[in-house]
Amino acid sequence: MSEPTPREKYVGLRSGLITSGLDLNRLQKASAADADFIHIELEDGIPPARKAEARETVVKALTTLDWSGKITMPRVNSVDSGCLEDDIDVVTAGSPTAFLLAKCQGPEDVHYLDRVIDRAERRHGLVSGVIKIALMIERARAFKTMDTLATASLRMLAFHIGPTDLSTELGYRRTYVGQELETFFVRSSVVVAAHSSGLLAFDTPCVHFRDQEETYRQARWSYHTGFDAKSCVYPPQLAAVNRAFSPTADEIHWANEVFAGKAEAEAAGVAVWERAGMMLDDAMVARATSILAAAEKATKQLGV
DSSP states (O other): OOOOOOHSSSOOOOOOEEETTTTTHHHHHOOOOOOOOEEEEEEETTGGGHHHHHHHHHHHHHHOOTTOOHHHHEEOOOOSSSSSHHHHHHGGGGOOOOETTTTTTSSHHHHHHHHHHHHHHHTTTTTTOOOOEEEEOSHHHHHHHHHHHHHTTTTEEEEEOOHHHHHHHHHOOOOOTTTTTHHHHHHHHHHHHEEEEEOOOOOOOOOOOOOOHHHHHHHHHHHHTTTTTTEETTTHHHHHHHHHSSOOOOHHHHHHHHHHHHHHHHTTTOEEEETEEEEEEEGGHHHHHHHHHHHHHHHHHHTT
16 A cells, blocks of 8 residues: 555645744743644744754754644755755754755755754664655755656655745736735646645745734635645734634535535436526536544534
8 A cells, every 4th residue: 555645644734834943932932832833944034043952942842842733843944055964964863854955956965964864863763765855945946846756755745935036036916915926837737736636735934924914815825726734923913824624614614515515416317507696517526525524623623
C-alpha cells in the first residue's frame, strides 16, 4: 500500500501561526493556539548574533511542549546563507514535522537540504525520512520550477507562497487589500503546482493583523483560491482565518442538497439531476463530501 500524500494525510487544515524561535513564552502560547501549523522563525526574524540562541530555544520548545495535532515547521535559512547546516544539525534534535526552506531557488537546493537532513537524522538517531521539507516560493526561479520542486525529494510536504518577495522579481505591485487580484495568478499557480503532486499549499498572512474583517476577507479569498490554510502573524487573527476556512451555512445546505438530489436521481435511474436551481451530477459529489467533512471536523473542534 502506498503512503498517503500530504493532502490525504492532513485533511481539514485552516490556519497557521508564525512565531519567533527566540521566545519560549510565545512558543508555549503557540503550542496551545487554535492553529494547524506553526511556522517557527529562524530566518529573517532572528538577528544573526542570536541565531544559535534561537536554535536551542526551538529544540527546547519542540521537546518539552505539547504540539499534538499541529504541524511544526521551523523556517530555516537559505542554502547560501551559511546558517542552514547549523539550523538543521541543531533543530533536528527536536524532530519537527518539516523544515521550511527560505528563499529556495531550485531543485538543487532541495537535493542539498535532503542530504543535510538525512545526515542530521542519522546523527540524532531518528528514522530516515521522518522530517519533511516545505518550501517558501518567493523567488522567480523557484516559481518557474515548481513542478520539478514538488517531486525533488520524497520528503516534500508543502509550498508556502511569499508574494511580497516574489513581487520584487516578477514585477506585480501588491495592494495588500481584499482579494489582491494582482497576486491571483501566482497564488493560484502555487496551489495548482502543490495539489497536482499531492502537496499542501499555504498562503501568506494578512498584514493588517489588527483588522479582523480584512483578515477574514483575505482568508476567505485564500479558501476559494484553493489554499489548504493561511498563515497568521498575530494570534487573534486565528479566529477569523479559521472561520474563513470553515464551511458556511449556505455551503452546508448546498452539500446536503447535492446528496438529497443524488439519492432521488439514483432512485429514478438517472445520472444528472436538478436541485437548488442547479443542474448537478457526480462531479459535484466530491466537493459536497469535502464540505460536510470539514463541517463535521469544525463541529467536533467546538465540542458541539
